[in-house]
Amino acid sequence: MFDGLSRSLEKAWDSVRKDGKLTVENIKGPLRDIRRALLEADVSLPVVRRFVARVEDEALGERVVKGVSPDQKLVKVVYEELKALMGGQQAELVQPKYGPSVILMAGLQGTGKTTAAGKLALYLKKRGMKVLLVATDVYRPAAIDQLVTLGSKIDVPVFELGNKVAPPEIARQGLEKAKKEEFDAVIVDTAGRLQIDEKLMEELRETKRVVNPTDTLLVVDAMTGQEAAGLVKSFNDAVDITGAVLTKMDGDSRGGAALSIKEVSGRPIKFVGTGEKMEALEPFFPDRMASRILGMGDVVSLVEKAEEAVNADEAAELAKRMMTAKFDFNDFLKQYKMVSGMGNLSSLVKMLPGMNKIQEKQIQEVERRYAQYESMINSMTKAEREQPELLAKSPSRRRRVAQGSGRSEEQVSELVAMFASMRAQMQTMSRMMALSGGAQGMA
Ligand code: GDP
Ligand code: MG
Numbered sequence: 065m066f067d068g069l070s071r072s073l074e075k076a077w078d079s080v081r082k083d084g085k086l087t088v089e090n091i092k093g094p095l096r097d098i099r100r101a102l103l104e105a106d107v108s109l110p111v112v113r114r115f116v117a118r119v120e121d122e123a124l125g126e127r128v129v130k131g132v133s134p135d136q137k138l139v140k141v142v143y144e145e146l147k148a149l150m151g152g153q154q155a156e157l158v159q160p161k162y163g164p165s166v167i168l169m170a171g172l173q174g175t176g177k178t179t180a181a182g183k184l185a186l187y188l189k190k191r192g193m194k195v196l197l198v199a200t201d202v203y204r205p206a207a208i209d210q211l212v213t214l215g216s217k218i219d220v221p222v223f224e225l226g227n228k229v230a231p232p233e234i235a236r237q238g239l240e241k242a243k244k245e246e247f248d249a250v251i252v253d254t255a256g257r258l259q260i261d262e263k264l265m266e267e268l269r270e271t272k273r274v275v276n277p278t279d280t281l282l283v284v285d286a287m288t289g290q291e292a293a294g295l296v297k298s299f300n301d302a303v304d305i306t307g308a309v310l311t312k313m314d315g316d317s318r319g320g321a322a323l324s325i326k327e328v329s330g331r332p333i334k335f336v337g338t339g340e341k342m343e344a345l346e347p348f349f350p351d352r353m354a355s356r357i358l359g360m361g362d363v364v365s366l367v368e369k370a371e372e373a374v375n376a377d378e379a380a381e382l383a384k385r386m387m388t389a390k391f392d393f394n395d396f397l398k399q400y401k402m403v404s405g406m407g408n409l410s411s412l413v414k415m416l417p418g419m420n421k422i423q424e425k426q427i428q429e430v431e432r433r434y435a436q437y438e439s440m441i442n443s444m445t446k447a448e449r450e451q452p453e454l455l456a457k458s459p460s461r462r463r464r465v466a467q468g469s470g471r472s473e474e475q476v477s478e479l480v481a482m483f484a485s486m487r488a489q490m491q492t493m494s495r496m497m498a499l500s501g502g503a504q505g506m507a
Contacts, residue, residue, distance in 0.1 A: 106320025171283035173256030176311035198238035292321035443468030
């Protein structure tokens with residue numbers, strides 16, 4: 065699943081890789097590729113249109129980030145938009161204020177409701193919950209047996225009253241039992257419908273009214289493709305669902321349903337079914353799904369880190385100041401924060417090709433030392449930060465900084481000396497560059 069989508073998106077990145085930045089012109093081709101890739105993956109047309117428009121906005125609006133190429137930036141924008149499209153955050157089951165969680169399963173026939181009810185029971189049981197399954201599909205002859213068999217396989221009790229009692233009544237008695245026997249969760253399996261059928265829908269509403277569920281989950285077959293989104297919308301209008309379970313994600317559907325459901329219905333996918341086995345159920349994570357679609361998780365995290373910290377202009381300004389006598393403790397701290405703001409230094413270094421050899425220990429040592437510097441600089445007065453000479457001249461100032469930061473006077477002296485020599489080196493360097501005519505690049 066999604067292979068086709070990732071492959072066609074690669075073309076999009078390729079076409080902007082050579083250019084310096086994203087522009088209205090060079091982004092046209094990639095946007096067309098993205099649009100085509102999504103349509104081929106069975107994402108519904110209005111969703112594709114809105115999606116592409118958002119990507120365009122974001123891609124052109126993004127500020128320039130040093131060290132990030134246009135194709136990387138575009139990957140990141142598409143990733144963020146995909147994630148948002150699927151709801152952004154993982155949607156958990158609703159927690160009841162008191163009493164058991166009550167989960168009502170709804171959906172068309174054959175989508176995998178009964179299977180999903182069993183899977184969810186096992187999922188909750190593994191999290192330490194005492195779970196009861198309730199069989200209310202009285203229409204299909206073997207439906208109750210099917211749930212009973214699944215229940216015994218995963219060792220979860222199944223409440224049933226045969227097929228002579230009306231579904232809402234079975235559900236009511238099941239819930240009563242669950243409350244009396246202090247179950248933590250009740251999962252109510254319901255009869256399917258071939259299509260949206262008013263009589264069965266009315267019965268579903270009645271069952272819902274009787275058990276007042278914490279979650280009403282619509283089970284949707286991923287193979288439904290384009291229509292999945294509309295289906296969720298109609299069910300939601302009719303019975304007010306809290307989310308969807310997307311089943312048969314292991315099949316050869318093209319994945320469009322996963323991308324359209326939230327956008328069209330406003331309801332999130334909470335779980336996905338990935339096989340016939342009872343273990344084959346996973347919570348749905350929009351971020352993981354987005355990186356799976358792109359197949360480019362590394363690029364996304366690299367761009368994220370670079371963006372978090374580096375404001376290109378500020379970096380250039382600092383470099384300029386470094387070459388002059390103006391560089392002070394404030395600049396020093398800012399420079400350090402730019403690097404440390406990129407997350408931990410060692411994880412950043414690991415992402416750079418050929419840099420793995422740098423010893424973890426050395427990096428930790430640098431990080432530790434800088435944390436000490438920071439605490440000392442934080443204890444300096446404004447004047448001291450701007451004029452490092454003040455500290456060089458005055459032992460009493462150094463003592464005060466040491467006391468304020470909880471460091472020793474030697475450590476403060478070390479910092480002051482280190483800073484003075486760094487500054488001297490930078491000035492020598494800038495003079496040499498000026499002599500060789502190389503300073504223009506820095507100024
Ligand atoms: P219901 O009519 O909605 O209750 O659907 P069932 O739970 O009876 O499932 C219908 C068929 O789909 C069964 O053969 C299930 O084994 C199969 N099925 C359900 N979920 C999945 C899934 O996630 N992956 C695959 N491959 N098959 C599934
Ligand atoms: Mg069923």
